Amino acid sequence: MLILAGHLLLALIYSVVVPPWEAHDEWAHYRYAASIAENLALPDPSQRLTTEFEFDEASQPPLYYLLAAVPMLAVDTEDGYHPVVNPYAIRGTGMGGVNFVVHDPSIEGWPWRGTMLALHLGRLVSALLSTLGLYITFLLARLLSPRRPSVALIATALQAFTPQYIFLSAVMTNDILLIVLETALLTLSLRVLHYGPDLRRMGWLGLMAGLTLLTKYLALAVLPLLLVVVIMAWRRSHNTLKRRQVGAACLLMLGVMTAVGGALLARNVWLTGMLFPRDPLSQAAILGSLTGAGSLQFDWQAIPAALRYGFETYWVSFGWGNVATATWVYGVWLGIWLSGMVGFIVWLRQAEATRARSLWLPLILFLAAVISLPLVRELIHESVFLRGRYILSTLPLIAWMIAQGWAQLSGRYWPQARKVLIAWPVGLSIVLIPTLIIPAYSPPPSQAAAPTSELFARFDDVVELLRYDIWPEGSVEVGDGLAVTLSWRVLGRTSQPYTLAVHLVGAGQQSYGSVTTYPGDGNAATTVWQPGTVFSETYWLIVKDNGPTPTGGQIAVTLFNESDHQLLPVFDPAGQPAGDAVRFGSIRIDAAADANRTANPSPQPLARFDDALILTAASIPSLHFAPGWGVPVLLRWQALAPISQEIKLSIQLLTNEGVWLAGNDGPPSTNLPPDLWQAGDTLHATRWLQLPHDLPPGSYTLIATFYRTADLQRLPATDAAGQPLPHDAFVIGDISVIAPPTP
Numbered sequence: 001m002l003i004l005a006g007h008l009l010l011a012l013i014y015s016v017v018v019p020p021w022e023a024h025d026e027w028a029h030y031r032y033a034a035s036i037a038e039n040l041a042l043p044d045p046s047q048r049l050t051t052e053f054e055f056d057e058a059s060q061p062p063l064y065y066l067l068a069a070v071p072m073l074a075v076d077t078e079d080g081y082h083p084v085v086n087p088y089a090i091r092g093t094g095m096g097g098v099n100f101v102v103h104d105p106s107i108e109g110w111p112w113r114g115t116m117l118a119l120h121l122g123r124l125v126s127a128l129l130s131t132l133g134l135y136i137t138f139l140l141a142r143l144l145s146p147r148r149p150s151v152a153l154i155a156t157a158l159q160a161f162t163p164q165y166i167f168l169s170a171v172m173t174n175d176i177l178l179i180v181l182e183t184a185l186l187t188l189s190l191r192v193l194h195y196g197p198d199l200r201r202m203g204w205l206g207l208m209a210g211l212t213l214l215t216k217y218l219a220l221a222v223l224p225l226l227l228v229v230v231i232m233a234w235r236r237s238h239n240t241l242k243r244r245q246v247g248a249a250c251l252l253m254l255g256v257m258t259a260v261g262g263a264l265l266a267r268n269v270w271l272t273g274m275l276f277p278r279d280p281l282s283q284a285a286i287l288g289s290l291t292g293a294g295s296l297q298f299d300w301q302a303i304p305a306a307l308r309y310g311f312e313t314y315w316v317s318f319g320w321g322n323v324a325t326a327t328w329v330y331g332v333w334l335g336i337w338l339s340g341m342v343g344f345i346v347w348l349r350q351a352e353a354t355r356a357r358s359l360w361l362p363l364i365l366f367l368a369a370v371i372s373l374p375l376v377r378e379l380i381h382e383s384v385f386l387r388g389r390y391i392l393s394t395l396p397l398i399a400w401m402i403a404q405g406w407a408q409l410s411g412r413y414w415p416q417a418r419k420v421l422i423a424w425p426v427g428l429s430i431v432l433i434p435t436l437i438i439p440a441y442s443p444p445p446s447q448a449a450a451p452t453s454e455l456f457a458r459f460d461d462v463v464e465l466l467r468y469d470i471w472p473e474g475s476v477e478v479g480d481g482l483a484v485t486l487s488w489r490v491l492g493r494t495s496q497p498y499t500l501a502v503h504l505v506g507a508g509q510q511s512y513g514s515v516t517t518y519p520g521d522g523n524a525a526t527t528v529w530q531p532g533t534v535f536s537e538t539y540w541l542i543v544k545d546n547g548p549t550p551t552g553g554q555i556a557v558t559l560f561n562e563s564d565h566q567l568l569p570v571f572d573p574a575g576q577p578a579g580d581a582v583r584f585g586s587i588r589i590d591a592a593a594d595a596n597r598t599a600n601p602s603p604q605p606l607a608r609f610d611d612a613l614i615l616t617a618a619s620i621p622s623l624h625f626a627p628g629w630g631v632p633v634l635l636r637w638q639a640l641a642p643i644s645q646e647i648k649l650s651i652q653l654l655t656n657e658g659v660w661l662a663g664n665d666g667p668p669s670t671n672l673p674p675d676l677w678q679a680g681d682t683l684h685a686t687r688w689l690q691l692p693h694d695l696p697p698g699s700y701t702l703i704a705t706f707y708r709t710a711d712l713q714r715l716p717a718t719d720a721a722g723q724p725l726p727h728d729a730f731v732i733g734d735i736s737v738i739a740p741p742t743p
Contacts (some may be wrong), residue, residue: 003153004131007160007169010429011127014170017433019441020108020119021083021101023171024320024389028057030119030172033065037072037118046272052085053100057174059278061264063214064174067129071121079114081107084497084527087562088517089322097522098322098440102497104528122172130169133180134160137396140187143194144359144400147352151403154418158399161425163316163432164388165395174216175389181212182393185222186366189229190359197233197249205229206253210260217276218390221369226253228362279377305384306375313388314395316432321387323440325432332424336402343405350408363397370394443524444535447487457582458575459559459568462498462526464489466534468584470555475588475676478545482513482587484555487536490529497525498559498568502539504587506551507671512589513541526559543589550681551671553587588676605638607730608722609706610715612647613637613668613683618732620702626740627695630688633732635704637668637684639677646709647674651687652729654701661700664689668706697739705729 021027031049036042043049045059057065084104088096112120137159141152159165168176188205195201209226212219230250237243265275274280315333316325347353356363374390403421410417457465467487476482484502503514518525520537558581559568567580605614617636625631633651653662668674669683677683689702705728706715714728 003157003160004134006426007134007166008127008131010161010166011130011169012124013433014166014437015120015123015127017437018167018170018318019099019101019103020116022099022319022441023167023173024387025053025055025057026172027052027083027101028055029065029068029174030115030122032057032060032062033068033122033172034072034077034115034118036062036065036069037075037077042267044271045268045277052083059272060174061214061216061219063211064177064216067177068122068125068172071125072118075118075121076114077118081115084525086518086522086525088499089320089522096517097520098319099522100320102518102525102527103441103523106528119172123170126172126176127169129180130165130176133176133183133396136180136183136187137399140183140190140396141400141403143187143190144356145352145404146355148404148407150414150418151400151407154403154407154421155396155400157422158402158425159395161422161429162395162399163318163425163429164314164392166429167318168389168392173389175392178212178216178219179393179395181208181215182219182222182370183396184208185212186225186362186397189225189362192229193232193236193359193362194355197229197246199249199252202249202253203256206256207260209253209257213257213261214264217278218374221373222366224369225362225366226257228365232361299379299382302379302382302384303375306378306386309384310371310375310386310388310391313386314392315388316428317388318432318437319440321385323436325436329428336421336424337398339409340402340405343407343409344401345405347404347408367394367397441523443520444537446530447534447536456573456584457578458491458571460571461491462494462559462568463491463529465557465582467536468555470585470587475590475678476543477590478512478543478549478592480543482541482543483538484541485536485538486557488519488534490531490533490535492531493529494526494561496561496563497527499562500539501556501558501560502541503556503558504541504543504553504589505556505583506547506553506589508547509556510547511544512546512551512553513544515539515541545591548671549589549591550676550678551589552673552676553585553589554583555585555587557582586673586676588672588678605720607720607725608718609728610717611640612643612674612706612715613639613677615704615730618704618730620733620735624736624738625691626738627691628693628740629691631691631702631735633687633689633702633704635685635687635732636682639674639681639683640679642677643674645674647706647715648709649685649687650705650707651689651732652703652705653689653691654703656699656701658727661695662689662692691737695737697737699734699736701734702732703727703729704732 021030028050032043035049042062043058047058048056049058050056084102086097086099086102089098089100090096108116134156138152138156141155142149145151165179168179185205185208188201188208192201192205205226209222212222230253233246233250234243237246268275268277271277311334312324312330313321316329317323348357370393371391375386378384378386403418406417406421407414456467459465465486466489469485471483471485472480482504486502497518499516500519501514501516504512506512517539520535524535560566569580570578570582572578605616606618607615609615615635615637617634619634620631635649647668648665649668651664652660654660664687666685666687669685672681672683705717707713708715717725717728717730719725
């Protein structure tokens, strides 16, 4: 009773702590039950009940939803509520948050009303069903270890306090009823084989089989178990009379199972034309393999990854399978399981294991079938995500094996060992509440005061950006992570959730990496902001190879409405419009280190400009130009060191006597500012020099020089031999200007 009460209490706590719809397809499970309560009828399995998420549950068998709908009859489930989906939670980077829904405390908080009250009533049904399942687990373990009642208690406690079982007990999902009914089916099957297949036991077995098939289509995995029970019961009959009795009992079982589950199949065929209107791809592949019309083809090498994911999510997995604990926790579970299996194998050789040994075939078959069916289904869909909840029906059997194995290994220290076996899952399930579940769905903590800095920028009347920090400072390489920390002060909330975009932009505003999310890692959408709140958060960008490198970069921050891509206007500290983005920082973006090592060797220099750069190439087209034309000038050089002062490149057109006629001044490179240069950087610039419209025909000279903008002084220039160049200018070449054509 303490175990049952403790589990129920934890399940109820989890049901309050886990936000609404933060379990796999919970909204779809809820809508199925709510539809029954609203219409007093089963939904059409061929029609969707939901559109907010990808998956729908209308094609599932109805038993769980019928049970969950009973308390909802007294609640208004048609209050117009629909979840606001977080589209960034599914992108795999983690920056979009783990919450699949934007949570509004004013709607979801106590006292619950309407949809929220109905949801928590449905979750209560799950908690009660899971508690009933623990009693069935106790009966199963008592049947298999009749001389060790303590083993049955510890097995029940292991299941009761396994975090994944508690989580499924706390949310709306038909998986929890499937676990309970498949455990009951296994227990009845073993009782039939041990005590004999009389009419009463076989009738109950048929009823349980029918109810299981009414819960979820993965329950088809129990059919091999039922077949083995029939075969073993028949073979253990030693005379004709006994076999007649067994045959009658088996026919009764089949009849009850067909009567309970057959109506559903008939309804499916009538409405959809299929026995099982769910996952037709897997059905076609499996049936084709069984009938010889085809063969199962999937990547066998994916099985280890699928089994590993299945093992981890078997013990601890929250949310939509995207909230996991530390790796070492799974290592502890692995150690408990492996040591238990070693002890269990040793125990099987003992005399007290006679009953378990006599039932080895149905036990092994049950484990294999329950694991294999969802595994094959995932592989057919080219997925390695064997979700632990799909195979959690094996937990009662696994928990018994672990408990019996530890009892065997610990011997006379079993009283101490069983305390450890209970303390681990109980402590873990409690600790995970404040250390994992609550933080995963909490917005950033509000700061007591704003950072000690002046207002940096204001996004309309919604929020102020107070401060920024970039790490690492100075430079990054392609493939690196770049952390941008922003501090905000909330001014107001919006009617629609606005998306925050943080970009690393280089030359020409080319993006070299970005992240888009709702603020607060998805947990602080602008629709639920509280004015006056000050918070900080860090965004991680992966630097992408999206353009030439090296280049200079900045961080650009925008807020926009995803539905119409309308950007919030930005205002500077003086209240003047500043466009629709905030830009800050000075970041050098380099190619990956491997790419730098394979760069070509430096070419021969043409000229050197102070300690700043070496000119390596300069060219102009060999054409005749007319007045008013533009002359393209291509320059390449290598940087020698960063330059803190601003410098300009000047392309000038001179007469043969050195008289200035035209010029084009600008930065040495549009990609990389001088303060971010590093020795060996390859830089280039293309400048268009506009010829004067009244330029007489003749030959002219083009030169290149650099000067400091602070004092307009040219950088000292030398030629390849180190000799000073006249006027600190490099002669690019001569151009020929011809008379314009006569109209």
